Amino acid sequence: MSSVYHDYTGFQNVTTFADAFSNFQQVQGLNVFEKLWGAYYYYMGNDLFATGLLFFSVHELFYFGRCLPWFIIERIPYFDKYRIQETKLPSNQEQWECLKSVLTSHFLVEAFPIWFFHPLCQYIGIKFQVPFPSVTDVLIQLTVFFVLEDAWHYWLHRGLHYGVFYKYIHKQHHRYAAPFGLAAEYAHPVEVMLLGFGTVGIPIVWCLVTGNLHLFTICLWIILRLFQAVDAHSGYEFPWSLHHFLPFWAGADHHDEHHHYFIGSYASSFRWWDFVLETEAGPKAHKSRETKMKINAEKVQKKIE
Ligand SMILES: [Zn+2]
């Protein structure tokens, strides 16, 4: 019996998911997402299996689900004017190779450790019971995860561009100089684990420190992070892209330059690390750094005079 809820008095026997859901329909004070979540765990009857299956399915569904619109957009000539790089589109063969590699990685690298996720959550106190935490708690934690993952990603990714690390690990991800959505997770298994720590490890550390985290928040975080990663690799820049409204948001504009020039623009979600540490990629950023240096040099010269 699942421990997703504390009181099953009045619950009827369950043979289908609909039965489980109608039991939760009678619980007062739960919203529809909490009812669905509760019914899912109650119907599955095995919390470890339910969490494993949920996270594996969420990853597959939202990763490939988010890649699909890009796959369609690439085939509509109208959108060509929004492509960041004018080079040729990746061929069907290239995309197929990429898809096979990503799927293999999902099934070989991820499919086993995911079954240890529920026991780990229980051990460190990540809750999965209904009701969910407050909206404020969820929003604060999502913001913290975005900021910390970005920092982790910046330093790890920058490190992966050094000599042997690049040659034996990160080179695989740079196979496509003009990226496309599916290429987001096209990477060496060691890279998947190292950068994956930013996505999965940071919430775990957060819970160890604060003792306050719910699996639903982790689920939302993983979905948003998948969207960010796929979109950053889309290869398209629109007048309505998010960074036009949130200037510190990285987006495809930022990460495409990284794939194009192989150096610089290492962060994942935000632009501040690359801006402050002067590692933005591309000739435009190079030019503005040179101008800044020139102005500083002139100031120093004036002081001497
Ligand atoms: Zn790189």
Ligand SMILES: [Zn+2]
């Ligand atoms: Zn990339």
